[in-house]
Amino acid sequence: MPQITLDGQTDWHGWRTATRALVLSKVPPEDVHWAVRSDAHDGGNELPAGANGFHVPRTLVTLASLALQARDPQRFALLYRLVWRANEGEKVLQLTDDTDLHRLHRLAYAVRAEAHRMRTMLRFLDVEENSNHRFVGWYAPAHYVLEANAQLIARRFPNLLFSIVTPDGGAHWNGAELRFGEGADAFVDDAALARWWQAHHARLWREARAGASIPEAESLDEAPRPPDRPALGPVVLPVHADPQTLEATDSAAACRRCPLHQTATQTVFGEGPEGASVMFVGEQPGDQEDVIGRPFVGPAGQMLDRAMEEAGIDRRTVYVTNAVKHFKFTMRGKRRLHQSPEAPEIQACRFWLDVERVQLRPKLLVLMGGTAARAVLARPVTIGRERGRPFHMADGQLAFVTVHPSFLLRVPDEDAKAREYRAFVRDLQQVRMLMA
Ligand code: SF4
Incomplete structure (x- = not known):
């Protein structure tokens, strides 16, 4: 009985090579024993030499490549059996009541679902x-x-x-x-x-x-060296450190208040230390934030980090969030391009922003861009007219309007970009003084 030892649990290349050789050499499924290489194993597989090739339906190959990732020790044998049967002339994919085919579909589905769940979680x-x-x-x-x-x-x-x-x-x-x-x-x-x-x-x-x-x-590392300071960078405590907020975060994960949940990967809640006195509010998570699940980690976040540092604000001490918790985008080819949320989406998601505000009770709200200002003030805001002038809202809370850091990324002219960046840093310096 041939023993085929694969290099790993997901050794697609090894399984395919062995399968091709075994089918061509007419080794029936019941004669093959499949295993995954352990450290002790030192030899390669002795595969029978087969001539010519054979055809397997593309759909079967696709399903097999998914099912191979299932945590099921019998999957290699199952997949080989299906390929063997297809090569024998059976139309396996068209069978309506076939145990092997049902199992293949179940495994492929489970793998696809788990891959998505992993990216979401x-x-x-x-x-x-x-x-x-x-x-x-x-x-x-x-x-x-x-x-x-x-x-x-x-x-x-x-x-x-x-x-x-x-x-x-x-x-x-x-x-x-x-x-x-x-x-x-x-x-x-x-x-x-x-x-x-x-x-x-x-x-x-x-x-x-x-x-x-x-x-x-x-x-x-290109030139590895030990970290000369603790590996953990800015200690950003996820807001769900608080059990009350954990509930909110979990509920938001299942939120269906507007259609944005349908295409985004996950909700992205704010983060920052409990007791932070300042809350920075942006627009919505971007492409990277959507996948990573954290706010302001993409290019706009890096711009914000840089400007904060120049203005003397330690990001570890403030809370950073967005007005809208799901990423809104449109596809262009394989790229996901940002789209601004509409007023009804901003209004729908205000619920979650209010949850954060109630739980954090910040003394100062920094509203970065029109969406954040509109979400908090519940009216359209012209940034150029209202930026840089702190004011008290109806509930007595202090607010400060400035531009969104992604605006700086979009300024096409380099001189104008540098000017806008300086103006943004000046705004943040004002924020720092208000924080004192
Ligand atoms: S964007 Fe906000 S309101 Fe809309 S589904 Fe997501 S969490 Fe809910």
Whole structure:
């Protein structure tokens, strides 16, 4: 009985190569034993040599590539059996009452659903790595969907350095290459994940420095060195540290108040320390925020970070959120282009902004852009006329209007852009004085 040992739980190439050789050599399914390589295994597979090729329906290949990621030890045999039967002339995909086909569909569906769930549930910590930001997230997938999801995120955000850790293994993207390494069991909280990352990072550096060839270490840094400060960057406490807000966040995740939930990946709530006296309000999550699940981590967020730093505001001390919690976009080719939310969407989502305001009770609201101002003041606002002049709202709370940092990114002329940036920093300096 031929034993086929695959290189990993998702070794699609290995399974396909073996399947092709076995089918062509007429090895029946019941004669093949499938296994996944353990560390102890040292040899390759001795595959029978077969001649010519054979045709398998494209849909079957697609379903098989999904089902291969299922956490089901029998899947390799099931997939081989279906390919074998298709090659024998059976129209397996057209059968209405076939156990193998039903199982194939069930596994493919479960994998697709879990891949989506993982992208929706993943929350990333922003950790510092040699002056860069790296986003580290942990998730325990029900199926082997880490690799496919990591590839998808790397394709969509090539400039974003990220690591995804799961009990099965970790995926690390360095901007050019995706590498896979060891995993980790559950973390009790974000701080534990940050500590694990710090230790992991330091270990990789030590081993790389000792001359060991460690693919992960190569992928993490061009010239690895240990972090000279704690790996956890700005300590941004997710708002759901508060059990009351956790309820709100969970409810918002299922919110159907407006149609924006239909296409976005997830709700993106605000974040900042409990007791923050200032709440910055933007428009809505962008493309990156939608996937990562955190506000202001994309280009506009980086612009805001820079301006805050210049103005002397520590982002760790303020709460940052958006008026609308779901990403609104339109597709252009494969790209998701931002679309401004309409008044009814702003009005619908004001409910969640009010939840945040009631729970945080900030002394000062910084309204960045027309959408934020409209959401809070419940009227259209001309930014040019109202910016830079703090005022008290009807409930006595102090408010301050300025531009949204994404406005600065859109100014086409470099001189004008620099002028606008200086004006934004001046606004933030005023905010800092109001905070005192
Ligand atoms: S955008 Fe706001 S109101 Fe609309 S579905 Fe999302 S959370 Fe609900």
